[in-house]
Amino acid sequence: MRGISIGAIAERTGLSVATIRFYEERGLVHPERNAGGHRAFGRGDIRRLSFVMIAQELGFSLKDIRAALESLPKRRTPTKADWEKLSRAFGAELDARIMRMQSLRHRLDGCIGCGCLSLEACHLYNKDDRAARRGQGPRYLRGDAPAMDAQNRD
Template structure:
């Protein structure tokens, strides 16, 4: 009898354990984020470690990482064995660096937000973020960037 740890899980079992829809799991498979194997009977089976991989995908997407960024990160995990705590710690440290930079950027935006609400840019006389020296006014009145204009290069 096969050891329980070596038996795969069906897509339905993975869906139940992760809370993902079967269609989402198939999408993530198509994107190369998980790689199920086929049994002798042709049934798709997932490794138990795929539960953690899919959970990581959901968390990373919730933090704003793209599928490509997530795929690149998961590609750095070992393929021939279940990732260890050290493997996940290394991966999370890489993401932490990106998240720290995003947090700083968001904090800076939050501090300037009162001048940017509804901008887009509305040809304000001064906008340190998107419309310095009122460059958008050169293109006419209204929310120029929201109307499809591209910000002018410096």
């Protein structure tokens, strides 16, 4: 059922009218036009816009969000099966981000393999910045295990 005004959608989602128009321009939502030329949203658009809002808050780009939403039907309300399909594809990236965030939370007070060598632990886990051999950036936060062998301790 279509026919909800942009103002009503804005009120329900908490998004501004300008933001909803912006999302429409980017192909994230596809309202119809009524006889007077006004946007006519369906109730399913509330869920789409809510998904966009939360995904952006979690740091996903509009490009990634649009790609996920492209798996949903544009001219009918998505079913539970449609959302499950999106969830499986989007869920893998969510899981990876969650793992990276947990790693940061658990390791930030220790050596992260970034090469700063500013913490006492850095001299044990990353003597002479040996983590740099594995590549740029905080190697231990990116999944490399600290090398705690005899070679690293000398």
